[in-house]
Amino acid sequence: MLEPDQPTSKRLSKRKRNAANASTRSFLADQLDWAPPHYSDPPIEPIDADGVAAIHDASMRVLEDIGILFLNDTALDILAKEGCSVDYSTKQVRMDRDWVMQQVAKALSHITITPRNPDRTITFAGRHFNFGQVASPPNVMDIDHGRRPGTRTDFQNFIKLAQSYNCIHFSCGYPVEPLDMHPSVRHLDCLYDKLVLTDKVVHAYSLGTERIEDAMEMVRIAAGLTHEEFDASPRMFTNINSTSPLKHDWPMLDGAMRMAARGQMVVISPFTLAGAMAPVTIVGAIVQQNAEALGAIALLQSVRAGAPVMYGAFTSNVDMKTGAPAFGTPEYVRAMQISGQMARHYNLPFRA
Structure with a gap:
């Protein structure tokens, strides 16, 4: 019971909190039981099979002709042993597309974390x-x-x-x-x-x-x-971001390789903002995102074949007047939808 000399505003504030707490308790009691959901509708596919193939081919050309910077000597040694073209002075790695796809095919399509x-x-x-x-x-x-x-x-x-x-x-x-x-x-x-x-x-x-x-x-x-x-088996997960354009840095590579070596899930989510560190067009940004993601996935499968990895996406756009990142835009939504198509193309779980 409130003290008689307690200020009216304080009494009202406490009443509001009590009412809010009661409402929360009621909601928690009435919520659905624990049961991770399933999609009932098919996924949205903004581009057709030819579009998916074009993005894939462009990404492979990036990996073959331009390459990715891996700022981690252990990663460079692993990729060199796998037959990739490694320039230790620049940290640039070029990968053959057939090898990349062989590595990606080793990744699990079904991941359970306990x-x-x-x-x-x-x-x-x-x-x-x-x-x-x-x-x-x-x-x-x-x-x-x-x-x-x-x-x-x-x-x-x-x-x-x-x-x-x-x-x-x-x-x-x-x-x-x-x-x-x-x-x-x-x-x-x-x-x-x-x-x-x-x-x-x-x-x-x-x-x-x-x-x-x-x-x-x-x-x-x-x-x-x-x-x-x-x-x-997987018990936890980590998420790494590339340092776009076309670069993976030391600490995230080190952590990701250690997680993969012990069979724990790694999400690879390139951070590609169209008009800033990626091409201004959404498809161009997704090509870059795809190359960065597949390059890291190929590396982690070299660390441990079958290591649980997830295809992540963080492609959006910037305000071209100010350079400020923009999220929740139509371009962002479209990028996530197309990224999901690419993940399904490689038979990988997807993180948006």
């Missing part, structure tokens, strides 16, 4: 689809405190929300960056919070050797697995 709670297992394949949280926004906003830099408390609250809602199937990255935590230990505390506050599939950032090794060990321990059991 977290520490097996009931939360999710599948990436065919008509299966899954929703996750966004990753790494620097700020958070709520009714009580407005817009502000994220903190660990905010981070924990978002993880709790992800655990509460059955329509969120995995935790991808940091739902908000906890800027009150030092970057040198942020990955440890954030993954600890994820493993304590949710039993769903978790993600780790590929930002160098120590961080990804720490993450794999923490996920293994949380699930009570031996090293052999952890390596036998």
Whole structure:
């Protein structure tokens, strides 16, 4: 019961919060049971088979004639042993199209990830689809405190929300960056919070050797697995972005190769903005995206044949007056639809 001398505004604020909490509890009680959904309708295909073939051929010509920069000596050594043309002075790698397609064919078309709670297992394949949280926004906003830099408390609250809602199937990255935590230990505390506050599939950032090794060990321990059991099937995932145009940098390659070597899923999502670091046309940007993705997939299959990889896409456009990235535009939607066609062409799971 409220104290008699409590200000009216404070009493009203508390009543609103209580009403909101009651509404949330009611919604959570009434939500559908955990059951990752399936598409009932066929996917949208903006271009025909000839268009897919043209994008594929153009991407192969990029890989054969121009090449990709791999800023990681271990990756260069692996690709050189595979017969690729490697220039160690420039880090440029050119790949034969037949070899690339042989490597891509080794990748799994059906990926199942089992977290520490097996009931939360999710599948990436065919008509299966899954929703996750966004990753790494620097700020958070709520009714009580407005817009502000994220903190660990905010981070924990978002993880709790992800655990509460059955329509969120995995935790991808940091739902908000906890800027009150030092970057040198942020990955440890954030993954600890994820493993304590949710039993769903978790993600780790590929930002160098120590961080990804720490993450794999923490996920293994949380699930009570031996090293052999952890390596036998996917238990977590990471996502890497290319440094467009036509470049993969050291820390993400290092993390991705370590994950692939242990059989954990890697999503390759080239970051190609049409008109900035990619051709101004959507099809041209997708050609570049496709070449960057396939080059990395071929590398990871050389690390471990059958390593679980996902074809990712992050192609959008920029405002040509200001250079500012634009998201949610018609061009972005069309790019995702065509990217999905390319992923299906290679029989790979797709991340939009």
